[in-house]
Amino acid sequence: MKIAFYGSSLLSSYWNGAATYYRGVLSALARRGHEIVFYEPDAFDRQAHRDIEPPDWAKVVVWPATPEGLRAVVAEAPQADVVVKASGVGVFDDELVAQTMRAARKDALRIFWDVDAPATLAEIRSRPGHPISAAFDEIDLVLTYGGGAPVVNAYEGLGARRCVPVYNALDPSSHHPVPPDxxxxxxxxxxxxxxxxxxxxxxxxxxxxxxxxxxxxxxxxxxxxxxxxxxxxxxxxxxxxxxxxxxxxxxxxxxxxxxxxxxxxxxxxxxxxxxxxxxxxxxxxxxxxxxxxxxxxxxxxxxxxxxxxxxxxxxxxxxxxxxxxxxxxxxxxxxxxHTYERRGDQVDALLRQEIAAKREKNAA
The missing domain is CATH 3.40.50.2000 (Glycogen Phosphorylase B;)
Incomplete structure (x- = not known):
């Protein structure tokens, strides 16, 4: 499957605690045959503080944090089988969740991936008509960085069709014992x-x-x-x-x-x-x-x-x-x-299950 992932940054962990999580899950998905395009804005000086260069397992599109840049990356959403809008991109978050979910093909799987569920849920509850709650009719699946049953129940209580935690984990190739420094x-x-x-x-x-x-x-x-x-x-x-x-x-x-x-x-x-x-x-x-x-x-x-x-x-x-x-x-x-290989198996199975169910429903 081709996955279009709209997130904060894959290349930099600078003021971006989700970087390790993104790298672990997405590289595991790439090893399972998925083609990944990660869209990250040129914002918050992150490109000057890169931890990694673009990896061979994902195409990274760094887009200017302008209305024109936003339109350009949203226009690529219809090319994907799975469209993911992550929380906390930091620029144009409201526009991204509304526009990417709307731009996705009818047969594509549309996912909101929340890397800070407690904060996001509090924001949704505080803003009537929040863009995320307004998009629940178009969002097929909510994935979360954590939170367990309280977060699952909260999201589904607000109108999400399905919510599944995908906990962060260990990438042994990146984090492992080394000599003391x-x-x-x-x-x-x-x-x-x-x-x-x-x-x-x-x-x-x-x-x-x-x-x-x-x-x-x-x-x-x-x-x-x-x-x-x-x-x-x-x-x-x-x-x-x-x-x-x-x-x-x-x-x-x-x-x-x-x-x-x-x-x-x-x-x-x-x-x-x-x-x-x-x-x-x-x-x-x-x-x-x-x-x-x-x-x-x-x-x-x-x-x-x-x-x-x-x-x-x-x-x-x-x-x-x-x-x-x-x-x-x-x-x-x-x-x-608790390795990202295990998380990769979990997400791969979820994607295939949800895509099959959606295609069956569309064919009915």
Whole structure:
């Protein structure tokens, strides 16, 4: 099948947490024979911060973020068997969801793929006549980055025909154990951009433990923290390119995952960072959220913290031997159950099932 995918960026992870997810799922689909064209806008300085060049498994069309650029890429939607509009493109989102779904061929499968379901659902509920809800009659399938039953029930309750979570996962060819790198040596590292619905949780789960443990070294990676007051034992790196993520994960004694407010409240939404860290064999400490045990077993494959005091206790008591054992168990778990090859099988089966059902319905 030819898939036209309208998303934020495949080439850059700069202010674009979905990049790893897109690369993992779409490359797996390409290995199953699908022809992929990814349409990403030239916006937010992402093209100047590419992590990868256009891959051999997808054609990437970088379009000018103008009305003319929008018209040009929408005009290509009828060429595809599957038309996907992802959430969070960042420019012309309303126009893209309405126009791509309308432009798709009658026999094509039309998908809205939500990479931030809690935020999208809140926006839909707050805006009567939201373009996504208005397009539910044309959208055949909603796929989500996570969220479990609460998100599925919410979407189908709002009028979606069908909603299926496709959880993020591990690409072992991209995220895997590597030798430690002295640049990232510390007791606890956290990687995440400074976002309004995450900052308070970063304060609680990272900066507060750093203040409690002044003799320990903490490392903060990500954009937006340049003007934030930090404890003296916290070193800020700025943006960390994906090529350095493996070393960033494997070098510290432990790495920290902090869910955004909406993801933590919804549950069943493991961040990409969870699988990147586990794939490198890192010892991961995560804030608590419902559904975690579906992916990693607490106390054996991951350490769980309810608050900053728990994080500080984990860091203070964690030996190198225990950290390595937790990391190795996590690596075995994700390699066995949570790779993008498995997600590729899931999505491939969904596409074929939905296309067959649609063609049967159209022929009736």
């Amino acid at each position: 002295p640049r990232f040596a510390c007791d606890l590292a956290f990687l995440g951009n400074r976002l309004p619905d995450r900052e308070a949780r970063v304060e609680t789960f990272f900066l507060e433990p750093a203040a409690r443990l002044p003799e320990r070294a903490f490392l903060l990676g990500g954009s937006g923290w340049e003007h934030r007051s930090l404890p003296a034992n916290v070193r800020h790196l700025g943006h960390v390119y994906t090529r350095d993520h493996n070393a960033f994960n494997v070098t510290p004694r432990a790495v920290l995952n902090i869910a955004r407010d909406s993801m933590a409240a919804t549950g069943f939404s493991p961040a990409t960072r969870v699988f990147e860290a586990a794939g490198a064999g890192a010892c991961l400490i995560t804030d608590a959220w419902e559904g975690l045990e579906l992916f990693l077993k607490p106390d054996e494959e991951v350490l769980v913290a309810r608050d900053g005091a728990d994080v500080a206790e984990h860091v203070a008591s964690l030996t190198r031997e225990r950290a390595e054992a937790i990391g190795q168990r996590a690596l075995r778990r994700v390699l066995g159950e």
